[in-house]
Amino acid sequence: MDPELNRYILLNESKGLVPGYPQSMLDILGTRNIAAVYGSTHKYIRNNMLSLVGTPLIKDRLLPRLDRYIKMCLCDWDGLTIDIQRKTMDGRRNVIKILKELIDKRRASLVTYDDMLEHLLRDVDTKYKLDDDEIIDQIITILYSGYETVTTTSMMAVKYLHDHPEALQELRDEHFAIRKGKAAEESITWDEYKSMRFTRAVVFETLRLATVVNGELRKTKSDIKLNEFVIPKGWRIYVYTREINYDPFLYPEPLKFNPCRWLDKNLESHNYCLLFGGGSRLCPGKELGIATVSTFLHYFATTYRWEEIGGEMLSFPRVQAPNGYHIKVMKF
Numbered sequence: 001m002d003p004e005l006n007r008y009i010l011l012n013e014s015k016g017l018v019p020g021y022p023q024s025m026l027d028i029l030g031t032r033n034i035a036a037v038y039g040s041t042h043k044y045i046r047n048n049m050l051s052l053v054g055t056p057l058i059k060d061r062l063l064p065r066l067d068r069y070i071k072m073c074l075c076d077w078d079g080l081t082i083d084i085q086r087k088t089m090d091g092r093r094n095v096i097k098i099l100k101e102l103i104d105k106r107r108a109s110l111v112t113y114d115d116m117l118e119h120l121l122r123d124v125d126t127k128y129k130l131d132d133d134e135i136i137d138q139i140i141t142i143l144y145s146g147y148e149t150v151t152t153t154s155m156m157a158v159k160y161l162h163d164h165p166e167a168l169q170e171l172r173d174e175h176f177a178i179r180k181g182k183a184a185e186e187s188i189t190w191d192e193y194k195s196m197r198f199t200r201a202v203v204f205e206t207l208r209l210a211t212v213v214n215g216e217l218r219k220t221k222s223d224i225k226l227n228e229f230v231i232p233k234g235w236r237i238y239v240y241t242r243e244i245n246y247d248p249f250l251y252p253e254p255l256k257f258n259p260c261r262w263l264d265k266n267l268e269s270h271n272y273c274l275l276f277g278g279g280s281r282l283c284p285g286k287e288l289g290i291a292t293v294s295t296f297l298h299y300f301a302t303t304y305r306w307e308e309i310g311g312e313m314l315s316f317p318r319v320q321a322p323n324g325y326h327i328k329v330m331k332f
């Protein structure tokens with residue numbers, strides 16, 4: 001286990017009843033600067049998340065919200081999880097049905113497409129012999145990992161840029177410099193994308209503040225001793241990385257949107273920067289995601305200006321605008 005992470009991670013799997021959790025959290029908070037958050041005896045939750053959090057800010061910012069969350073769960077613990085399970089499984093069944101129909105259509109058609117599904121269906125000579133269920137699984141993984149992350153980051157970048165006109169101006173300067181001498185329909189080149197230093201910084205600062213992915217899942221391959229706690233072999237752990245992003249020791253004035261902090265490229269490779277995960281499971285779509293958001297910002301910021309109209313924004317347990325983030329868009 002990375003010693004850097006010890007500052008942040010501690011876990012608590014109470015074998016007892018759920019009502020014990022808030023107290024055990026407080027016990028731990030009282031004695032150290034890190035916090036274990038919630039585990040569960042409920043099979044579904046136990047198998048899927050054992051969540052960990054830690055930061056000096058936790059006491060003031062996270063705990064009150066978490067406490068509310070736990071109380072909510074306590075009201076109808078089983079009802080809640082069963083409902084989540086039912087909705088999730090219904091959703092997955094629907095997607096599988098749509099993908100099965102699409103696969104049948106593709107197989108029956110003489111038209112070829114240049115997309116991932118086509119390659120998975122037609123590249124049968126590769127060493128990866130995937131059956132239909134595995135192909136569907138791959139597509140769902142990519143849809144799930146690649147869609148919401150990029151769209152939420154784009155939405156939050158638009159919001160932060162709206163709220164920080166000086167950052168928007170700097171971003172626009174960067175993009176107008178790229179567009180100089182280009183015809184309107186001429187697209188940007190790879191080198192031009194790579195030159196977008198400030199835009200990349202905006203994407204990282206957006207990801208840090210909005211924390212689109214709250215944490216990473218891992219499974220212990222052996223017993224792991226962490227302080228006086230032992231995480232037994234075979235446990236699934238949800239390493240809750242979100243609060244690391246608000247640590248004032250790592251990011252001075254952590255709640256301030258300050259893209260300039262990322263102009264020091266070293267920050268991206270610090271081992272506490274887990275915006276795209278880490279290790280062998282680092283997000284494979286990292287550069288694609290950054291390129292997609294940057295390209296969107298390029299066209300959006302050079303073509304339009306916008307005013308915020310509204311839309312409820314939730315930041316916990318994850319960033320989302322349940323009814324959309326509403327803006328009025330005007331030609332620039």
Ligand code: HEM
Nearest residue numbers: 145146149150153213216275276277278281282283285289
């Ligand atoms: C702003 C955009 C994105 C963010 C913030 C993001 C973040 C993450 C994070 C935190 C992980 C977990 C890594 C770990 O466990 O260490 C992950 C995994 C993954 N991401 Fe992304 N991602 C983004 C875009 C994308 C895109 C565009 C794709 C593909 C089209 C993608 C595909 C994946 C896949 C397949 C995994 C699982 C990798 C594995 O378990 O080996 N992501 N991503």
